[in-house]
Amino acid sequence: MTGIGIAGAGAFGTALGVVLAQSGRRATIWAHQAAFADRIRNSNENPRLPGVALPENLSVTSEIADIAECDLVLLTTPMQALASVLETHGPVLKARHMVACCKGVDLATGRGPSAIIAESCTGVVPAVLTGPSFAADIARGLPTALTLACADAKAGIALQERLSTPTLRLYRSSDTVGAELGGALKNVMAIAAGIVIGTGLGESARAALITRGFAEMQRFAQSYGAEPETLAGLSGFGDLVLTCTSQQSRNFGYGVALGRNAWFDPEITVEGAATARAVAAIARARGIDMPVTQSVAQVIDGHRSIEEAVKILLSRPLKEE
Numbered sequence: 260m261t262g263i264g265i266a267g268a269g270a271f272g273t274a275l276g277v278v279l280a281q282s283g284r285r286a287t288i289w290a291h292q293a294a295f296a297d298r299i300r301n302s303n304e305n306p307r308l309p310g311v312a313l314p315e316n317l318s319v320t321s322e323i324a325d326i327a328e329c330d331l332v333l334l335t336t337p338m339q340a341l342a343s344v345l346e347t348h349g350p351v352l353k354a355r356h357m358v359a360c361c362k363g364v365d366l367a368t369g370r371g372p373s374a375i376i377a378e379s380c381t382g383v384v385p386a387v388l389t390g391p392s393f394a395a396d397i398a399r400g401l402p403t404a405l406t407l408a409c410a411d412a413k414a415g416i417a418l419q420e421r422l423s424t425p426t427l428r429l430y431r432s433s434d435t436v437g438a439e440l441g442g443a444l445k446n447v448m449a450i451a452a453g454i455v456i457g458t459g460l461g462e463s464a465r466a467a468l469i470t471r472g473f474a475e476m477q478r479f480a481q482s483y484g485a486e487p488e489t490l491a492g493l494s495g496f497g498d499l500v501l502t503c504t505s506q507q508s509r510n511f512g513y514g515v516a517l518g519r520n521a522w523f524d525p526e527i528t529v530e531g532a533a534t535a536r537a538v539a540a541i542a543r544a545r546g547i548d549m550p551v552t553q554s555v556a557q558v559i560d561g562h563r564s565i566e567e568a569v570k571i572l573l574s575r576p577l578k579e580e
């Protein structure tokens with residue numbers, strides 16, 4: 260079967276389904292809750308992506324069997340759900356290609372999405388779709404450019420062609436590790452940027468944070484063999500800029516709320532929180548200098564106040580850039 264399965268009925272999976280269906284592809288979104296699938300079907304709209312009508316050739320199901328025969332599956336659950344979803348449903352999925360669309364590092368194992376796919380689904384070619392794009396922008400048909408990373412060059416070309424649309428422009432890369440780490444780490448930096456703005460530290464401080472945060476991202480990713488060019492591209496620098504500067508970003512919004520000591524809805528997906536904890540632990544164990552990430556992890560876990568974290572960051576030894 261040549262249809263596209265989309266595992267995860269959130270804003271991003273729905274937006275990808277909409278744009279792919281609008282350009283003639285047949286796609287099916289799988290939701291893990293039957294009631295939620297019913298709600299989407301009955302209203303022809305996903306409450307996580309309000310105001311976007313679903314095209315006719317985009318189906319919604321809560322039966323995993325309905326996407327089992329798809330040759331391509333996009334994995335659009337939150338990162339911390341990916342391993343359990345693949346453990347439970349991976350064996351029934353017959354897809355030869357799986358594209359991870361989630362951004363983060365698994366807190367329990369320290370693994371990224373492509374490693375989770377490779378370990379859970381033998382014989383599947385893992386790929387990663389990541390880069391600067393808000394689901395609402397994609398779904399409205401606004402122009403977006405993303406990175407499609409796949410270590411298998413032939414599969415990468417086929418996936419790039421299959422998933423590009425007139426408004427969704429995919430650039431190809433073979434550096435899956437670099438692409439997925441860029442997407443994971445920028446969310447941590449977006450929380451930090453939100454804290455900077457929420458606390459009233461100013462735009463100059465945010466620019467410094469983004470720049471030093473990018474240096475930190477490079478250090479971490481290169482320790483895993485990522486190419487510096489990947490981090491400088493859409494999946495790293497591009498998404499870092501978007502997420503650290505846009506009110507649309509949930510990670511940025513969470514940071515702003517922390518900075519203002521304001522309530523933030525715990526139902527909202529904030530991938531950078533678990534990823535900050537995961538990356539801080541890995542960096543400590545591997546001796547990688549990640550001061551911003553360590554500070555974010557300490558602040559969100561209540562182990563350090565924002566004032567203390569800022570003081571510590573500003574009193575680090577002076578050094579060359």
Ligand SMILES: NC(=O)C1=CN([C@@H]2O[C@H](COP(=O)(O)OP(=O)(O)OC[C@H]3O[C@@H](n4cnc5c(N)ncnc54)[C@H](OP(=O)(O)O)[C@@H]3O)[C@@H](O)[C@H]2O)C=CC1
Nearest residue numbers: 268269270271291307335336337338340361362393394528
């Ligand atoms: N939104 C965006 O603009 C973008 C998001 N992404 C990435 O896409 C990923 C998903 O984000 P997004 O779509 O926004 O998230 P949402 O918060 O919109 O939705 C998450 C969805 O995942 C479902 N889900 C949660 N746990 C499971 C599970 N165990 N099995 C199956 N489904 C589950 C939720 O269902 P329920 O609520 O019923 O539990 C919900 O439908 C994230 O990694 C994010 O970083 C990437 C680019 C853009």
Ligand SMILES: O=C(CO)COP(=O)(O)O
Nearest residue numbers: 390391392393508509510
């Ligand atoms: O990844 C995204 C934009 O590229 C979405 O960011 P948020 O999860 O912070 O909303």
